[in-house]
Amino acid sequence: MAEEEKKGIGEQAREAIIDVRNELIVQSANLYLLVRKVLLSSLGAVALTMDEANEILTKLVERGEVAEADLQRMIEELRARRARREAEAASAHNEPTRKAASSLEESVETILTRLNVPNKSEIEELSRKISQLNEKVTALNQHRQNEKK
Incomplete structure (x- = not known):
């Protein structure tokens, strides 16, 4: 008889469940990493935009097109907008990231417990x-x- 025929249906079902669970763990880890990359890239884009805006404003001041006081006001406005956008982005991405991290932690904890890792x-x-x-x-x-x- 083939090896699979020797195994009982219960054992085959357990192996299939373990395979599905392991795949879910891998997929949840991939999702967590993807969400993290998206969040970091959006924050990087905001920071890069802020740097570029600061450079343009500095050039305008040097040319005399914008007064020093207006520059400070504009920079503060840009910083306030950036802070609002970062807060919005963080809150929008926080929940899925938190759920993925929690799911991943539970899965890893279950695996470590089954492997008797202290x-x-x-x-x-x-x-x-x-x-x-x-x-x-x-x-x-x-x-x-x-x-x-």
Whole structure:
């Protein structure tokens, strides 16, 4: 018999579910990365536009076409617009990013739990216990050296 025929339907179903779950994890990670790239590129475009606008305004001032006070007012207006747009962009992209990140964290946590990978608190607890044992061994060695003298 073929190997697949030897497996039960339940085992085949479990493998299929695991494959689907793994694909969902990969796709959610890809979605998170895509949303992050879009957000960063939009912020970069806004920053680049602001830099270009500052350069143009500086040239206008040098030519005497715009007074210094008007330049400061215009820069402040541009900064205020930029801050508003960044806040709007961040709030628009925040929710999907947060959901994707949460989903990814849950998936990774589930995988690590199934693989019996210790979490941070367990590692810290083991480290604390090792430190205590090390202190006890050091104390015993010192006690032995004192008895030999």
